Amino acid sequence: MDILSLFVVVPILTMIGILFTKDLKGARMVSAIGMGIQLLMSFNLLFQYIAERKAGNTAEMVFTKSYVWFQSFNIHYDIGVDGIAVAMIMLTSIVVFAGVFSSWMTKELPREFFISLILLSSGVFGFFISLDMFTMFLFYELAVIPMYLLIGLWGSGNKEYSAMKLTLMLMGGSALLILGLLGIYFHSAPDGGQLTFNILEISKITIPHDTQMFFFPFLFVGFGVLGALFPFHTWSPDGHASAPTAVSMLHAGVLMKLGGYGCFRVAMFLLPDAAQEMGWLFLILTTVSVVYGAFGAIWQKDLKYINAYSSVSHCGLVIFALLMMNKTSMDGAILQMISHGLMTALFFALIGMIYGRTHTRNIFEMGGLMKVIPFISVVYVIAGLASLGLPGLSGFVAEMTIFVGSFQHADTFHRVCTILAASAIVITAVYILRVVGILLFGPVKNPEFNHLEDATWFEKVSMITLVVSIVIIGFAPLWLSEIIRDSLTPIVERLALAGN
């Protein structure tokens, strides 16, 4: 079994393992072990990758494997990773690991819950290792669909509505996506050869200009829906608000990154001319996303809504940076994906813990939590500081890389967009500090809260895993940034070629 396929196989084995368990205890134990193995494997993958590169392997993708899957349409199970995929796999395994520990006390249908959760994660892993657009799409759907069950069954509040809305909007995105993918597929052999879904092969040819212009919006918007691109982001607040903790973590932390990843790996990489020509339009939308999400977050009073809008703002910054189309800004975009994935997962984990104790998510009903649950509160402050871009935590690294990268465009349009986007860091500070001030500081508002208990061991595992990751990236970003930069070269070159 090759090193990459294991990332899909281990979750499947874990799911089968859960089938043989009887109750919550068994299910969570098996999940924790399975995802622990997954986490170790992703570390192993990282080191192997670095070793491979050190050994002088300059191929675009490493550890590639190809198995024919559907001969007549030339669909393959093509896998391989570059630095970006490795980084995203790291992110996913960390978040899933933390997510399992966050759902340690799932009371209802625990086995089914863990199975769906892990099914979702296997879809995400599959997505990141795929090089064949069809397989990629398959895994993409595999990641999106369990979400419906997870929210609809284990959610809270208006869960049926939210689950339906989220799934339908994402399915709408998928519909656009499959159109775009087929559009590329049917133009993948301009000289009359075999049509292909393989990204690397398509990246070697140039698709006719008109075709690119026609299909680019389908792909970009299709992935953009998942990346919370304004104005297709409204599934995010409702969906996150109703989702159970671990699902919010995974969804905001990892699934939304599928959107950004797809945007550059498929839409921009394969259709570079269109990306260059239509980039400005989406750049405006993302700039709006960034500022709009931040302002939207100021006014919310539900913790999850605040975080959902903040995600709109941060994920907007990801696509914003991708559209700046130079190496630095795209490097920043990937870093931002990772950083946002970690910190938003942390946020949702914390919100779940707070909700589990206080049974409310309305910030005005809480106050003074720092005094009663100091551990959780301190971690909340750390997450908040990461979110507003404090140096030493991951958010700063990503944001600064993005802004420096975006500033390399000397024209007024890009400058104005960059400055507007940069101004969001001030607004972010406002809403983060507002929440921290109301929620954690001040006198204890509700006397019942005096009896709350601080974090349990499994909650600590979840929090510490994420905090440590955030701090490591914040303190020593160079290695990660280098891995990503090197892998960006072909994409940036192809885009630059199209620009001229």
Place this chain on the structure above:
Amino acid sequence: MIEGIDITHILIVSTCMFFIGVYGFLVRRNLITILMATELILNAVSINFVVLNKFIYPDVLQGYMFSVFIIAIAAAEAAVAIAIIINVYRRYRTINVENVHDMKY
């Protein structure tokens, strides 16, 4: 071969039977009558099989075989249908199709 009776005459009879059956099927609301109308349609088809076999392909037996087959099917079908109808009657105290709409939409 029956003297003085042409294939056309028989086909006219069977066509009439068929359309009487179709008419009955469409307009009657009583399940039993609808069932009888279906029987008419089936029997019309049965007659057609026999007649056509007899007049056009006298040297083969497929037509006869089919009509026997249809009779068997019709019997089975009538049994099942009447069982359903009895159950419907027990549940709804009526066998008017318009009153049986719990599964609608």
Place this chain on the structure above:
Amino acid sequence: MDFTYTLAIIGLPFITFLILGLLHNKLSHKLAGIIGSSSLGISFILSCITAYFYFFKYGKIDGAYQKIEAFNITWLQLTDQLHIDMGILLDPISVMMLMVVTTVSLMVHIYSTGYMHGETGFNRFFAFLSLFSFSMLGLVVATNLFQMYIFWELVGVSSFLLIGYYYEKPSAVAASKKAFITTRFADLGFLIGILLLSFYTGTFDFFELTKTNGHELAMTMPAGTSFLGLSIVSWALILIFMGGAGKSAMFPLHIWLPDAMEGPTPVSALIHAATMVVAGVYLVARLFPVYVLEAPDALTVVMWVGAFSALFAAIIACTQFDIKRVLAFSTMSQIGYMMLALGVSHYGDHEGLGFMASMFHLTTHAMFKALLFLGAGSIIHAVHSNSMLDMGGLKKYMPITFITFGIAWLAICGFPGLSGFFSKDEILAAAYHHNKVVFYIAVLVAGLTAFYMSRLFFSIFFGKTQHYHHTPHESPASMTIPLIILAIFATFAGYIPFHDLITSDGRPFEAHIDWAIAIPVTLLAFGGMALAFAFYFKPSTMPDKIAASLKGVYTTIYRKFYIDEVYLFVTQKILFNIVSQSIAWFDRHIIDATMDGFATVTNYASESIKELQSGQIQKYGFVFISGVFVFAFILIYVFVY
């Protein structure tokens, strides 16, 4: 000389922070105090050694102090040219700042062991102090703009944490938020300034940016004018100064500083008087060659902002009753002085007098203002109130505080022979030769300073003796010893030969006291003190009468010219209520409603055609047979005719 050991100066407070932060439940208060103070003590000693080596042994080459890169690593590669480094830069001003920061920080650490005694958050307090010391030291030794920005943010957050130390007090939380957000807004300007400057110069590095060939910058800057007739470099530097102005509480970004006094008093002494708030001055000084040689327009902005803030704050300080707020406005006024001094300076030799004076004043001010704050803390500790209306006649209860506070008071008023006198005189002399208007503003501020400080001093220690619930008593030794040490510094810091050590181009020049300026200004200061003596030494109704006769003006000044209200209006009413509320509404009721609208339309459509699916086989059959007929007729029509 290998200066790599200077890493320990910065590293020790950080390690202390980690230890205190991670183990803060497990350590006893005493142990935490000892760990915090001793690690800062070692940093202090190392800084002294560094200063000695740098200034007197190895720093000077060819008669000029050089910039020494003690340590440098690449932290993050951004573009092919731009990379963020982390390193240690030693030059006269950074070594000076190392001394200032470690001295004041050490004093504050020792003082806090007494002041914060018995607080439940004692360990947390020391952890934050260490974090702050680490960040501030990292800031001053930054080798490049981005490193400075990084530590700039870190001092901002430590300030946030320390102002909000009493997190159960809503006013403290509000003040910490205000401080952070205001400075954050200013930092946005700083960031954009950095981006602009680095885009055109291709570097963040101070070595490359500030390298000069005689009286020219070695690096070629983009020429030509851009927006509003100022050059790109000017714009970049004005934006960078915006960050400095935010951190240094210059008008109009000063609103956070008075509120920041909600923090514990040692914090005010360390962060909001001596170190962090002068970071803006330090930033301008750090980039001074660029300012003075390439962007004189930006330097003019610095000058006017400084002059205006100095006057503005001095006027407000005359009317405040909260002793910490008086000191806060005094700090703002004195920092305005330093900015002003930088603004009037030129480059090289005696022309660079303003630069030297600014740094000189920064040092002396750090000493006496820290002393004032710590003294104020000692008084608050005894009286349990911040308001000078609750004080009076404390002289006999707190002799040590009285004497040390008195020294600081005389120093800030510019009493001849004490530190403030020398540095202030240099600033006035520099201003006199450059811009007369600014000079007269500075003189006026000197007079006002003498007045409000004397007002403060007399109302606390003399005036009417209040009826105290507990008889005030002198603070413990852990608090008085730092006071005494700082009093010694505040007295003698003026005798440091700054013109030999810290100059705009690194070369020493001749400077002496300009008596023609010093004498009249000193007399003016005495006048201010005399006025305050008349008003406040004995209980008097005069001040109230004057205030009553100038009612409108007085209230305006007392309410700090309503700047806070303007900010509140803009942020609360416009941004918060109008912009974000309407965006939140728009998102729910327009965008989301559109999405829901698609679903609703689909629903209606299916509702209206679902009748077709009646479930009645007869209807289906009818349709089917009609279809057959239609089809049959068509076929017959086509094939037969």
